[in-house]
Amino acid sequence: MDAAAIAAPGGAPAKHEILNVKGLSAGYGPMRVIHALDFIVYSGERVGLVGLNGHGKSTLFYAIAGLTGWQRGSIRLNGVEVGRTRSQGPGRFTHLVVRQGLALIPQGDEIFHGLTVGEHLDSGAFTPRAWRERKQRKERVLAIFPPLVKLMDTPVGRLSGGERRMVSIGRGLMAEASLFLVDEPSLGLAPKAGKSVMAALMSVELGSSAMVIAEQNVALLEGKVDRIIGMHVGKLKGEASAALAFQTRREL
Structure with a gap:
């Protein structure tokens, strides 16, 4: 068996490493945000990453995507080393990481306000295969986010906050991604809208892919x-719970 695979219970297919981060340090300018971090994600997993704002969750995601100011350590995606120093500028190799199987869905309204919902979803189909399959991929996205069906010709700048978040996530789900x-x-959504968005993420069929969700509200992830x-x-502080989140707030 592959050394990067682990046995699954009940005779299920073995899980393989999608992401393997070793000794990662990363930051911006002189500031170090991530400190010698190790992190492994296996196929079929949904992993919650919880912590308060400013503690490195987004920086970890940006480092994996090659968007930090500088970094050191190893990042292997689907067995291929994608970690690089940023000495030649952040983002220089991000398109290669995307082609290797990464979809980064940033926080907030990182959207193109002048595009319609349909055009915005198309923009997420970056690789040739995803572009060829964009019709089927949009159908899957709309099955996850039914409110978008009647909004396909609407500029996203006219949508509500919850609808814009659906579009942003839907764009990411259009990608040919394994992570x-x-x-x-x-973030920034009313509690009911936040729960709806999280429920939609839980409904995504991962198959052999994996998903990591960074979130401050651990209650949305538990169970x-x-x-x-x-x-x-x-x-990283190991397995977390609501009690750990409360302890972290007290330490601050």
Whole structure:
């Protein structure tokens, strides 16, 4: 058996490493945000990454995508080394990481306000295969987010906050990805809208892919994902729970 695979219970197919991060340090300018971090994600997993704002969740995602100012350490995606120093500029190799199987869904309204919902979803089909399959992929996205069906010709700048978040996540789901990094999906949303967005993420059929969701509200993740890991001042704190989140707030 592949050394990067682990046995699954009940005779299910073995799980393989989608992401393997070793000794990662990353930051911007002189500031170090991530400190010698190790992190492994297996196929079929949904992993919650919880911690307060400013403790490194987004920076970890940006480092995996090659968007930090600088970084050191190893990042292997689907067995291929994608970690690089940023000495030649952040983002230089991000398109290669995307082609290797990464979909980064950033926090907030990182959208193109002048595009319609349909055009916006098309923009997420970056690789040739995803572009060829964009009709079928849009059908899957609309099955996850039914409110978007009647809004396909509407400019996204006219949508509500919850609808814009659906579009942003839907764009990421259009990608040909084996790893989905979802950053703060409930940020800025009303509690009901945040729960709806999280429920939609839980309904995504991963198959042999994996999903990591960064979130401050651990209650939205408990009982819904396979693992929850705490993050504090740029380091992972192991398996997390609501109690750990409360402890982290007290430490601050």
